[in-house]
Amino acid sequence: MNEIGHFIDGARVAGTSGRTADIFNPATGQVTAKLALASEAELQRAVDAAKAAQPGWAATNPQRRARVFIKFVELLNAHMQELAELLSSEHGKTVEDSKGDIVRGLEVCEFVIGIPHLMKGEFTEGAGPGIDMYSIRQPVGIGAGITPFNFPAMIPMWMFAPAIACGNAFILKPSERDPSVPMRLAELMMEAGLPKGVLQVVNGDKSSVDGILQHPDIGAVSFVGSTPIASYVYAEATARGKRAQCFGGAKNHMIIMPDADLDQAADALIGAGYGSAGERCMAISVAVPVGEATADALMAKLIPKVEALKIGPATDASADYGPVVTKAAQQKILGLVEKGIEEGATLAVDGRSFRMQGYEDGFFVGSCLFDHVTPDMAIYREEIFGPVLSVVRAASYEDAIALPMRHEYGNGVAIYTRDGDAARDFASRINIGMIGINVPIPTPLAYHSFGGWKKSSFGDLNQHGPDSIKFWTRTKTVTSRWPSGIKSGAEFSMPVMR
Ligand code: NAD
Numbered sequence: 001m002n003e004i005g006h007f008i009d010g011a012r013v014a015g016t017s018g019r020t021a022d023i024f025n026p027a028t029g030q031v032t033a034k035l036a037l038a039s040e041a042e043l044q045r046a047v048d049a050a051k052a053a054q055p056g057w058a059a060t061n062p063q064r065r066a067r068v069f070i071k072f073v074e075l076l077n078a079h080m081q082e083l084a085e086l087l088s089s090e091h092g093k094t095v096e097d098s099k100g101d102i103v104r105g106l107e108v109c110e111f112v113i114g115i116p117h118l119m120k121g122e123f124t125e126g127a128g129p130g131i132d133m134y135s136i137r138q139p140v141g142i143g144a145g146i147t148p149f150n151f152p153a154m155i156p157m158w159m160f161a162p163a164i165a166c167g168n169a170f171i172l173k174p175s176e177r178d179p180s181v182p183m184r185l186a187e188l189m190m191e192a193g194l195p196k197g198v199l200q201v202v203n204g205d206k207s208s209v210d211g212i213l214q215h216p217d218i219g220a221v222s223f224v225g226s227t228p229i230a231s232y233v234y235a236e237a238t239a240r241g242k243r244a245q246c247f248g249g250a251k252n253h254m255i256i257m258p259d260a261d262l263d264q265a266a267d268a269l270i271g272a273g274y275g276s277a278g279e280r281c282m283a284i285s286v287a288v289p290v291g292e293a294t295a296d297a298l299m300a301k302l303i304p305k306v307e308a309l310k311i312g313p314a315t316d317a318s319a320d321y322g323p324v325v326t327k328a329a330q331q332k333i334l335g336l337v338e339k340g341i342e343e344g345a346t347l348a349v350d351g352r353s354f355r356m357q358g359y360e361d362g363f364f365v366g367s368c369l370f371d372h373v374t375p376d377m378a379i380y381r382e383e384i385f386g387p388v389l390s391v392v393r394a395a396s397y398e399d400a401i402a403l404p405m406r407h408e409y410g411n412g413v414a415i416y417t418r419d420g421d422a423a424r425d426f427a428s429r430i431n432i433g434m435i436g437i438n439v440p441i442p443t444p445l446a447y448h449s450f451g452g453w454k455k456s457s458f459g460d461l462n463q464h465g466p467d468s469i470k471f472w473t474r475t476k477t478v479t480s481r482w483p484s485g486i487k488s489g490a491e492f493s494m495p496v497m498r
Pocket of ligand 1: 146147148149150151173174175176204205206209210224225226227229230247248249250280281383385411452456
């Protein structure tokens with residue numbers, strides 16, 4: 001059985017703790033590898049290597065640091081098929097979707113090729129008599145990233161690309177469900193010219209996360225995962241004086257106004273609700289048609305489309321989506337569907353009995369569509385993270401907008417309408433971080449920043465884009481005066497610029 005270790009000081013190393021976790025192929029349900037779970041000593045080795053490498057890397061001029069990413073982007077493109085197949089074999093998403101996962105990370109690597117420009121500071125000449133003032137951005141030192149299973153290429157790159165481009169060393173603790181692509185990314189970064197020790201992958205579970213949170217030499221922690229863990233990581237990291245950005249779960253609504261193009265809206269809901277088996281933090285899991293006529297017409301369009309969805313293993317190029325990540329996830333999703341029925345929602349498309357022929361032990365979940373869902377139901381309140389779309393009927397625009405505004409999560413939201421005034425009012429009033437106007441999944445591109453509000457995000461700086469440069473650097477401001485003035489004697493009153 002293949003055992004996956006860690007990536008420390010520029011090379012793969014075997015695990016030594018004796019603790020392992022099983023890696024599954026979600027399509028077959030079979031264990032395909034054992035993952036070593038790091039001990040405290042292994043994390044310490046990674047920190048020691050990072051400490052040794054970081055000062056030299058920070059002193060490397062930013063153009064040279066950028067060149068590593070130019071080469072890395074080339075390597076990602078050259079290895080795209082291999083990486084996508086590897087990703088699919090542990091995650092379960094279709095190979096085409098895995099390419100999307102990789103490309104959305106690659107785009108952040110392209111963004112940080114601009115690091116010489118992005119890190120330029122500010123300068124004021126003549127801030128006072130003979131005084132210049134300037135602000136520079138310096139790396140934090142050693143950063144760590146703790147990532148979820150659902151984007152094992154994209155989210156690690158969202159973190160390590162800006163962190164490393166800014167001159168930090170970085171320790172990645174990927175999800176223990178699908179660690180193989182993160183390990184390959186570290187190897188490709190070395191091939192691209194990154195000095196050893198600047199990027200390490202420490203595989204592990206809660207104990208490695210706690211080790212990172214408690215380590216005095218790690219100055220910044222970026223986390224993406226479920227909300228309870230995000231809030232725990234944020235509290236523990238900040239209590240120890242680390243900077244932290246922690247992104248959590250979601251329940252993204254799409255409001256469909258009576259004037260919307262219903263064909264477009266229905267297609268958007270299918271892709272955004274069921275793509276990647278609903279295992280996306282920006283998936284739409286709640287559709288809110290406004291008015292009974294809109295709701296009836298929307299349901300009439302959705303039902304045949306949901307029934308026609310093709311489920312298959314990642315290797316089936318014609319599949320719309322693959323299995324979910326684990327048996328536990330499959331059981332949780334099916335349990336919530338049962339709860340929805342018990343609580344009185346109408347299961348308009350029932351995927352509960354779906355079995356994938358030839359893959360009976362795989363973690364497949366048939367497509368489900370609920371109508372007449374209400375805000376008190378578990379399927380509305382909780383993140384299902386599966387191929388289940390809930391329709392909540394609203395009587396008016398105000399009733400519709402109140403739903404996502406009152407929900408504890410605030411990652412993404414969308415409105416479908418032809419009315420510019422409604423769209424403008426919506427974008428202005430809604431208390432959610434990422435807004436789509438006739439766009440179902442409004443994930444910002446690499447040069448803007450990504451992040452939600454409310455329980456979807458803890459901390460104040462978002463991922464990638466301009467915020468990431470701020471997160472992975474500290475500002476230092478220098479006030480300098482050269483000769484003469486200081487020789488004329490001490491100054492006792494506050495200098496003011498009148
Ligand atoms: P998860 O919270 O179970 O795991 C995330 C990371 O935390 C993993 O690396 C895991 O090893 C670690 N972890 C798990 N339990 C822990 C514990 N008790 N203490 C310390 N660390 C622990 O999340 P997941 O199931 O891998 O990912 C799915 C979740 O991630 C969903 O809730 C999804 O919405 C969210 N997500 C959010 C975003 C976003 O940007 N807001 C993006 C992607 C995924």
